[in-house]
Amino acid sequence: MDDDKGNAARTARWEERMEVPLGIASGLFLAGYAVHVLARQPSGVVDVSLIVVFASWALFLVDYAVRWRLSGLGLSFVHKHLLDTVVVVLPLLRPVRIVKVYDRQLRRHGEPRLSLYGRVIVYSGLSTSLLGFTGALAVYQQERGAPGTTMKTFGDAVWWACATLTTVGYGDVTPVTPGGRTIAVGMMACGLALLGAVTGSFSSWMIEIFSRGEGQKPPEDTKPPGS
Amino acid sequence: MDDDKGNAARTARWEERMEVPLGIASGLFLAGYAVHVLARQPSGVVDVSLIVVFASWALFLVDYAVRWRLSGLGLSFVHKHLLDTVVVVLPLLRPVRIVKVYDRQLRRHGEPRLSLYGRVIVYSGLSTSLLGFTGALAVYQQERGAPGTTMKTFGDAVWWACATLTTVGYGDVTPVTPGGRTIAVGMMACGLALLGAVTGSFSSWMIEIFSRGEGQKPPEDTKPPGS
Amino acid sequence: MDDDKGNAARTARWEERMEVPLGIASGLFLAGYAVHVLARQPSGVVDVSLIVVFASWALFLVDYAVRWRLSGLGLSFVHKHLLDTVVVVLPLLRPVRIVKVYDRQLRRHGEPRLSLYGRVIVYSGLSTSLLGFTGALAVYQQERGAPGTTMKTFGDAVWWACATLTTVGYGDVTPVTPGGRTIAVGMMACGLALLGAVTGSFSSWMIEIFSRGEGQKPPEDTKPPGS
Amino acid sequence: MDDDKGNAARTARWEERMEVPLGIASGLFLAGYAVHVLARQPSGVVDVSLIVVFASWALFLVDYAVRWRLSGLGLSFVHKHLLDTVVVVLPLLRPVRIVKVYDRQLRRHGEPRLSLYGRVIVYSGLSTSLLGFTGALAVYQQERGAPGTTMKTFGDAVWWACATLTTVGYGDVTPVTPGGRTIAVGMMACGLALLGAVTGSFSSWMIEIFSRGEGQKPPEDTKPPGS
Numbered sequence: 063m064d065d066d067k068g069n070a071a072r073t074a075r076w077e078e079r080m081e082v083p084l085g086i087a088s089g090l091f092l093a094g095y096a097v098h099v100l101a102r103q104p105s106g107v108v109d110v111s112l113i114v115v116f117a118s119w120a121l122f123l124v125d126y127a128v129r130w131r132l133s134g135l136g137l138s139f140v141h142k143h144l145l146d147t148v149v150v151v152l153p154l155l156r157p158v159r160i161v162k163v164y165d166r167q168l169r170r171h172g173e174p175r176l177s178l179y180g181r182v183i184v185y186s187g188l189s190t191s192l193l194g195f196t197g198a199l200a201v202y203q204q205e206r207g208a209p210g211t212t213m214k215t216f217g218d219a220v221w222w223a224c225a226t227l228t229t230v231g232y233g234d235v236t237p238v239t240p241g242g243r244t245i246a247v248g249m250m251a252c253g254l255a256l257l258g259a260v261t262g263s264f265s266s267w268m269i270e271i272f273s274r275g276e277g278q279k280p281p282e283d284t285k286p287p288g289s
Numbered sequence: 290m291d292d293d294k295g296n297a298a299r300t301a302r303w304e305e306r307m308e309v310p311l312g313i314a315s316g317l318f319l320a321g322y323a324v325h326v327l328a329r330q331p332s333g334v335v336d337v338s339l340i341v342v343f344a345s346w347a348l349f350l351v352d353y354a355v356r357w358r359l360s361g362l363g364l365s366f367v368h369k370h371l372l373d374t375v376v377v378v379l380p381l382l383r384p385v386r387i388v389k390v391y392d393r394q395l396r397r398h399g400e401p402r403l404s405l406y407g408r409v410i411v412y413s414g415l416s417t418s419l420l421g422f423t424g425a426l427a428v429y430q431q432e433r434g435a436p437g438t439t440m441k442t443f444g445d446a447v448w449w450a451c452a453t454l455t456t457v458g459y460g461d462v463t464p465v466t467p468g469g470r471t472i473a474v475g476m477m478a479c480g481l482a483l484l485g486a487v488t489g490s491f492s493s494w495m496i497e498i499f500s501r502g503e504g505q506k507p508p509e510d511t512k513p514p515g516s
Numbered sequence: 517m518d519d520d521k522g523n524a525a526r527t528a529r530w531e532e533r534m535e536v537p538l539g540i541a542s543g544l545f546l547a548g549y550a551v552h553v554l555a556r557q558p559s560g561v562v563d564v565s566l567i568v569v570f571a572s573w574a575l576f577l578v579d580y581a582v583r584w585r586l587s588g589l590g591l592s593f594v595h596k597h598l599l600d601t602v603v604v605v606l607p608l609l610r611p612v613r614i615v616k617v618y619d620r621q622l623r624r625h626g627e628p629r630l631s632l633y634g635r636v637i638v639y640s641g642l643s644t645s646l647l648g649f650t651g652a653l654a655v656y657q658q659e660r661g662a663p664g665t666t667m668k669t670f671g672d673a674v675w676w677a678c679a680t681l682t683t684v685g686y687g688d689v690t691p692v693t694p695g696g697r698t699i700a701v702g703m704m705a706c707g708l709a710l711l712g713a714v715t716g717s718f719s720s721w722m723i724e725i726f727s728r729g730e731g732q733k734p735p736e737d738t739k740p741p742g743s
Numbered sequence: 744m745d746d747d748k749g750n751a752a753r754t755a756r757w758e759e760r761m762e763v764p765l766g767i768a769s770g771l772f773l774a775g776y777a778v779h780v781l782a783r784q785p786s787g788v789v790d791v792s793l794i795v796v797f798a799s800w801a802l803f804l805v806d807y808a809v810r811w812r813l814s815g816l817g818l819s820f821v822h823k824h825l826l827d828t829v830v831v832v833l834p835l836l837r838p839v840r841i842v843k844v845y846d847r848q849l850r851r852h853g854e855p856r857l858s859l860y861g862r863v864i865v866y867s868g869l870s871t872s873l874l875g876f877t878g879a880l881a882v883y884q885q886e887r888g889a890p891g892t893t894m895k896t897f898g899d900a901v902w903w904a905c906a907t908l909t910t911v912g913y914g915d916v917t918p919v920t921p922g923g924r925t926i927a928v929g930m931m932a933c934g935l936a937l938l939g940a941v942t943g944s945f946s947s948w949m950i951e952i953f954s955r956g957e958g959q960k961p962p963e964d965t966k967p968p969g970s
Binding site: 217221224225228229230231232233234 | 456463
């Protein structure tokens with residue numbers, strides 16, 4: 063019992079200390095990966111970007127290992143912290159962490175606190191954007207140069223990602239490789255969940271606005287969440 | 290404190306006085322823009338429409354400046370009134386203001402007040418329609434004459450806008466230019482949120498109808514909101 | 517006041533007396549319209565179907581006129597009973613009335629009453645099916661033989677209607693004529709609303725099932741609504 | 744009354760005893776069907792798979808017959824247990840039963856009980872996956888070798904199923920045969936309902952997380968349901 067408390071305290075301290083480095087590493091990972099995918103010719107830039115990517119990944123692994131150690135748990139740690147495990151294996155999902163850092167920044171600067179709905183919208187909106195950008199990068203890496211592909215430029219990939227995450231799905235640009243399609247299915251699942259949160263919150267917020275002050279205040283004065 | 294109250298009162302008076310002119314300017318802006326986009330040959334009509342567009346835009350700028358002045362805030366005004374700032378920069382979103390004027394008209398004419406759900410549905414339905422029409426105009430302006438475009442007539446653009454805002458997304462008509470696609474992504478995001486409000490309200494209203502009077506009144510007698 | 521009550525009573529009596537004839541007329545209208553659209557060669561069958569269609573329409577007009585008369589209202593009747601007015605002008609929406617007759621039948625036969633969610637699901641499920649079938653007929657009538665159409669058989673039209681009402685929107689079959697597209701936009705709007713009710717109720721029902729008896733009864737014993 | 748109780752008790756005992764055999768039979772049915780569809784050349788494997796499929800089906804029929812007998816009901820059993828009847832006629836829907844067995848397994852192993860939302864998400868997520876896999880198999884069986892089909896491999900069928908169940912609907916792969924399209928319409932309907940449950944629960948869960956402990960615990964510590 064006492065040991066558990068000590069472990070929890072040490073874990074909390076570790077997490078606090080690592081927050082900024084991990085946030086920076088997430089950003090560097092994403093930037094490095096983007097450079098690696100988008101740079102056409104092999105050059106020094108690509109080499110550096112690859113080093114950045116692997117260094118960030120190593121940092122994530124170290125963080126995971128330390129927290130496993132501190133938790134005092136055996137193999138059940140993998141099961142209990144399934145999300146963290148997934149993020150270590152699929153580090154492209156990591157940058158979503160940036161959203162949390164942004165959230166904390168807002169609090170520190172004494173920003174007028176967003177309403178509940180506003181926070182959900184900002185949180186899931188940012189996650190969706192990051193997920194879309196990351197997914198577009200990953201799918202583009204698979205599709206580039208594949209025979210019969212309709213995804214010729216990175217712009218096409220971003221356009222495809224937007225049409226997918228909003229479930230519009232025009233089908234003018236679609237992945238054709240097994241790798242690209244697998245990532246696409248993951249994006250559909252995550253994107254739907256996040257988008258469901260955004261639209262659900264927006265409609266709740268709108269109903270709240272209308273049910274509150276009828277005629278007291280013109281609705282326009284109530285700024286939408288996130289503005 | 291006292292100064293703040295005075296500012297608020299002066300702002301309220303200004304907003305009241307400007308409501309009708311700004312509403313008319315919004316309508317003129319949309320009409321002028323539509324004429325500018327849809328008129329084929331350069332002619333006197335197009336010149337007049339351009340003048341109307343810029344005059345309305347100037348009025349929006351003046352309104353924004355006056356309210357900034359009256360608010361007594363510095364640069365934080367831009368941040369606090371982010372929606373207004375966006376509307377000044379992207380005046381195509383302005384016509385959504387017409388919805389508010391329509392709402393106020395309904396009240397003045399002693400119309401039997403709509404239920405909460407009814408108002409949300411009317412409000413977001415109108416906004417969606419306006420957004421669709423405006424978006425179709427803006428995308429059509431980008432796409433017209435682009436090589437390889439499938440959007441040949443303005444009818445195609447409206448058809449595309451409807452399929453996009455409802456997230457059906459057939460893909461028989463799609464934008465191909467970067468400009469058109471950027472506007473399209475904005476439409477997807479806004480449209481989804483608005484549509485989420487419509488469907489959410491409709492389903493809440495339907496459940497309310499069914500949970501109320503079981504057998505007292507046939508459901509058909511309860512007219513749907515907005516009818 | 518007294519006159520109003522008399523009017524309401526007379527209206528109620530009229531509606532009760534007309535329920536069965538109007539229900540039958542709705543069914544005949546739909547059947548006649550289907551025969552008219554689907555029969556290839558002009559023949560006696562088509563002539564009879566056209567007569568049935570116009571006779572049903574005439575009955576709807578008579579019903580509307582009588583209720584207008586009984587209501588004792590002037591032109592405001594058109595505005596107050598907007599839904600009825602729409603149904604008279606667009607009689608294809610009429611068959612949705614069959615759902616109400618079905619609902620009443622269920623009650624009379626002492627059927628174990630459906631739960632609230634079950635009724636919403638059955639009600640909107642039936643409406644969606646009818647709307648889809650009617651919409652497929654109407655769009656097929658517009659598209660048949662149009663140059664460049666992808667809707668070659670009525671089966672294609674039904675397939676397109678299903679993909680549209682569920683917002684999947686493959687785009688392998690799409691209307692190309694202005695008339696067909698206008699009907700399609702109406703279907704998207706109605707279908708979305710109805711489908712929102714179905715999914716909203718289903719998810720509410722599922723959450724209710726899970727939050728109720730945890731372990732008391734296996735969830736499978738609770739039959740889904742509408743079964 | 745007493746007889747009813749006896750029937751219910753006997754039915755419960757039968758269901759308990761049959762749970763594991765029926766679960767195994769469901770799995771075997773799906774596996775056998777998959778082998779039957781995916782094996783290219785007729786061979787001994789296909790013969791065995793067909794025997795497995797029909798044996799499982801026979802077991803379902805026996806179970807249905809015994810429960811009908813035990814219920815002491817006449818023809819009304821078919822109506823009252825409509826879902827079971829559907830499953831007997833369309834045994835491909837049977838494997839969804841595996842989800843229930845999985846749920847019971849979790850309970851027996853003293854797993855930390857999932858929250859309400861978590862259970863709904865896991866339950867409908869698993870059902871959706873199974874439905875998608877089964878639907879892809881069934882549609883692929885119809886489409887394989889059809890003239891003009893775009894569904895050339897089983898991978899295409901799975902990709903199509905994912906795009907359909909999430910309502911993205913690219914349309915790069917679509918069924919063209921009447922049989923395939925009929926199954927597809929069923930998948931759209933079921934998938935929408937299940938997905939509605941997933942997104943509805945996820946957004947409810949997200950809102951709950953945010954409305955709870957503001958600042959007490961960083962949101963990241965709260966693992967998402969199902970992790």
